[in-house]
């Protein structure tokens with residue numbers, strides 16, 4: 001593993017019975033890098049994320065995480081917040097621990113996601129965006145080095161989604177996280193990621209490096225290029241004709 005690497009994916013294949021979900025995927029993700037996985041439905045994005053998380057094993061090939069290849073440095077966040085409805089926000093983060101340090105850590109993270117005043121609220125008293133911010137804070141409780149995000153903003157309205165994108169980017173930078181985001185939204189990928197990986201058919205994928213500190217125009221250009229890759233030039237021409 002090279003010294004800046006956090007995740008190395010080598011010659012990974014995944015079969016489900018006769019179906020090839022992933023074929024010969026090779027990807028090297030550096031510490032602190034923000035990767036977006038995009039592509040058509042069924043392209044294998046969630047499968048790759050589950051393999052990286054260690055929830056499933058590749059049929060062949062290898063995935064190495066950090067120097068000790070331990071999945072304990074990872075936390076995952078999903079489209080659903082998965083908060084426990086019978087616990088208040090603070091307990092959802094600390095799992096009801098009475099330990100002072102754990103509670104203090106939970107409070108710090110609530111401040112980080114700008115919900116410091118909501119410790120005693122219950123999930124049903126929160127908006128969708130607030131619940132996702134709590135889910136993000138909870139994912140950070142164990143001080144992970146890698147954050148795996150499976151379409152976490154998919155259920156949010158456009159404005160809340162935009163705010164969450166900024167918050168996630170800010171948090172990832174502050175906590176020096178390596179992040180992998182699965183998203184259907186190419187604009188979201190173009191706004192957030194350092195590098196976009198397009199999962200095409202199982203045999204084929206494409207990478208796009210994004211400029212640093214990009215403006216709205218550059219985001220649009222990157223998003224268009226990625227969309228071209230996903231749909232193919234002809235589809236785009238047909239749509240704009």
Ligand SMILES: Nc1ncnc2c1ncn2[C@@H]1O[C@H](COP(=O)(O)OP(=O)(O)OP(=O)(O)O)[C@@H](O)[C@H]1O
Nearest residue numbers: 016019020021039040041042043044045046047048
């Ligand atoms: N547990 C499973 N058993 C059988 N086939 C599966 C399983 N999980 C995924 N697949 C298949 O593997 C392929 C890749 O699925 P995956 O969910 O990774 O795609 P995706 O790119 O995340 O799709 P979407 O954008 O719709 O979420 C699909 O053809 C899917 O039907």
